[in-house]
Amino acid sequence: MGNTNSDEMxxxxxxxxxxxxxxxxxxxxxxxxxxxxxxxxxxxxxGWETRRRREPGxxxxxxxxxxxxxxxxxxxxxxxxxxNFPHQVSVNAAHLPKxxxxxMAPRSLYWEELLAPQYLQMDKQHFFQDEIKDIGPLxxxxxxxxxxxxxSRVRFFGQMLQP
Numbered sequence: 001m002g003n004t005n006s007d008e009m010x011x012x013x014x015x016x017x018x019x020x021x022x023x024x025x026x027x028x029x030x031x032x033x034x035x036x037x038x039x040x041x042x043x044x045x046x047g048w049e050t051r052r053r054r055e056p057g058x059x060x061x062x063x064x065x066x067x068x069x070x071x072x073x074x075x076x077x078x079x080x081x082x083x084n085f086p087h088q089v090s091v092n093a094a095h096l097p098k099x100x101x102x103x104m105a106p107r108s109l110y111w112e113e114l115l116a117p118q119y120l121q122m123d124k125q126h127f128f129q130d131e132i133k134d135i136g137p138l139x140x141x142x143x144x145x146x147x148x149x150x151x152s153r154v155r156f157f158g159q160m161l162q163p
Contacts, residue, residue, distance in 0.1 A: 008159065010069075010160055011155050011156070011157050012068075012156050013063060013141070013154065013155055013156040014038075015036045015038070016066070017066025017067045019064065019065055019066035020036070021033050021035055021062075022062045022104060023062050023103075024059070025059040025061075026050035026051055026059050028050055028051035029045075029150070030045060030049040032048050032061045034046055034048055035047070035048050035063070035151060035154045036153070040152060041077070041080055043080050044150060046152065047079070047081065048061065048150060049081070049150030050149065052148055053147045057147065058145060058147045058148070059086075059144070059145050060108075060143060060145070061142070061154075062104050063140065063142075063154070065139055065156060067160045068095065068139045068160070069137060069160040069161045070138070070161070071093070071138060071156050071158040072129065073128070073129050073157040074091065074127070074129075074156055074157070075153070075156075075157070076120065076143075076154055077124075077152040077153040077155075078122060078125075079124075079125070079152035079153070080152060081123060081152065082122045083122070085123070085149050085151075086145035086146060086147070086149035086150070087119070087120065087146055087149070088119055088120060088146040089115070089143065089144065089146070089151075090115055090116060090143075091142065091143055092113055092141075092144070093114040093135065093140065093141050094108070094111040094138065094140050095137050095138050095140075098139075104140065108140075108142040112135045113133060114132060114133055114135060116131065117144075137161045141156060
């Protein structure tokens with residue numbers, strides 16, 4: 001494994017670097033691919049929203065970072081989501097081989113906790129730094145929304161792993 005560049009912090013999840021939304025528990029109202037768009041959302045339809053849960057559990061989305069690295073800052077944006085924003089968000093993550101981007105849901109249940117559940121507010125950009133656990137370089141992220149709802153954007157910032 002390589003070292004991180006301690007001076008530069010970039011958006012590791014950016015689509016311009018190859019960030020991808022891979023799979024989710026539900027895409028009832030909006031696509032998971034909207035989460036990694038640049039800029040803020042234009043309306044609720046420009047985000048990802050799940051149906052209301054009638055059973056126990058929570059919804060989730062799995063992302064492949066565009067660059068492997070150490071996460072130092074997380075942005076969770078609930079822009080335009082007022083009555084249907086998630087109550088809480090948590091994040092699990094792992095450093096995986098480049099060629100394992102399919103059928104990740106069962107494995108993602110065992111990924112390390114990067115961010116313990118955090119309360120969210122409606123129509124707001126939320127930033128987390130001090131709450132992030134240092135679990136080393138990461139390539140894949142699982143964003144959990146408790147129990148359901150909508151997100152406009154998610155972004156993961158940090159130091160890129162150098163080859």
